[in-house]
Amino acid sequence: MIEKHISALLYRYQCVTVPGFGAFLTEIRPSYLDANSHTFYPPKKLVSFNANVKNNDGLLANHIALQEKISYSAAVHAVAVAVEDWKQVLNNYDIITLKNLGEIGLNAEGSLVFTPDVPVNYLTEAFGLSAVVASAVRREELKAEVEALEERAPIIFTPERKRSYSYLKYAAVFAVLTGAGVTGFKTYHDQQVEIQTLAVQNSVQEKVQQQIQQATFFIDNPLPAVTLPLKVEAPANTPYHVVAGAYKSEANADKAVAQLIAKGFKAQRLQPNKFGLYPVSYGGYATYAEAQTGMRQIHKTDNPEAWLMVKK
Structure with missing residues (x-):
């Protein structure tokens, strides 16, 4: 079954061609909020299919040959x-x-129709992130309740004789107290709404942080600390990098760099991404073609799961 190899390649490439059949393409959809369900969805790489792209670029067959430990020609035959x-x-x-x-x-017209498997997310930067449901803030409802209370609290003056002005004084005092009470009640409700809003925001932030923590990579058997002059960022003329992995801990990333340097690679630790992870690169390349050649060599000799990253 070749679909498992297609699925594995879609995590690292935007296009995987099946010779003689078509190509599976990916497109990144940014994170968004579903206002109806009050749900925050993380960014996602969606899969589509194009039956017009059928030329063999060698990517799928080469991956199958490496994973199944067979020859390239045998892999091409398996795809066919x-x-x-x-x-x-x-x-x-x-x-x-x-x-x-x-x-x-x-x-009905005899054309191929592809229905993607929606739950699968091929965006590696979103590993561990899932949808977060947040409770809706009832600010407008509480405001409407307060306004309704204000309408139901009229000021009533008791009719008296013209010479009796003392009752008017009492009525004025009652009006002032009633207005102050309503104002205090509205202030109290506004404070409660602000407290509820802050609690919801804190809850959402805690859930997001928990999901980001789940995306952390760890080294089971870390090496002793090694002091080496590590490059934090690649030169500006090498935007293409073959990445060995990404680490939450800067110290673990440096240890991984030391391991690769010991193997003879020009490894370096790159700047952390937006999730706080430190990518570790086998080395930088000036062109896409050079990076592809380097990655294929690394797949054969060291790490078949290494992937290509472009630094903008």
């Missing part, structure tokens, strides 16, 4: 066999179900 099986299923007007990718079928 899988494509023939898929076409046979479609000719029978059945649906192809690809795990972690989605479903492919034919419409």
